[in-house]
Amino acid sequence: MKRQKRDRMDRAFSKGFQAGVGGRSKDNCPYSNLDSRSQWLGGWREGVDGRIKGLLFNK
Numbered sequence: 362m363k364r365q366k367r368d369r370m371d372r373a374f375s376k377g378f379q380a381g382v383g384g385r386s387k388d389n390c391p392y393s394n395l396d397s398r399s400q401w402l403g404g405w406r407e408g409v410d411g412r413i414k415g416l417l418f419n420k
Contacts, residue, residue, distance in 0.1 A: 370397065370400045373392060373397040375404060377401035377403065377406075378405065378408040378411075380401075381406065381407065381409040381410075382408040382411060384412065387402060
């Protein structure tokens with residue numbers, strides 16, 4: 362049985378989260394579609410937030 366690809370919106374969110382955790386700029390968003398772009402930016406925001414909170418707790 363073939364595995365289904367993840368939902369495109371979930372993938373955009375995940376890629377944005379990875380970019381946020383990695384410290385990349387939100388200007389590097391690769392999506393031009395409004396829905397995908399908003400999902401990517403939401404993931405980016407959560408990734409940046411998690412990175413900042415992780416840095417604060419590690420000190």
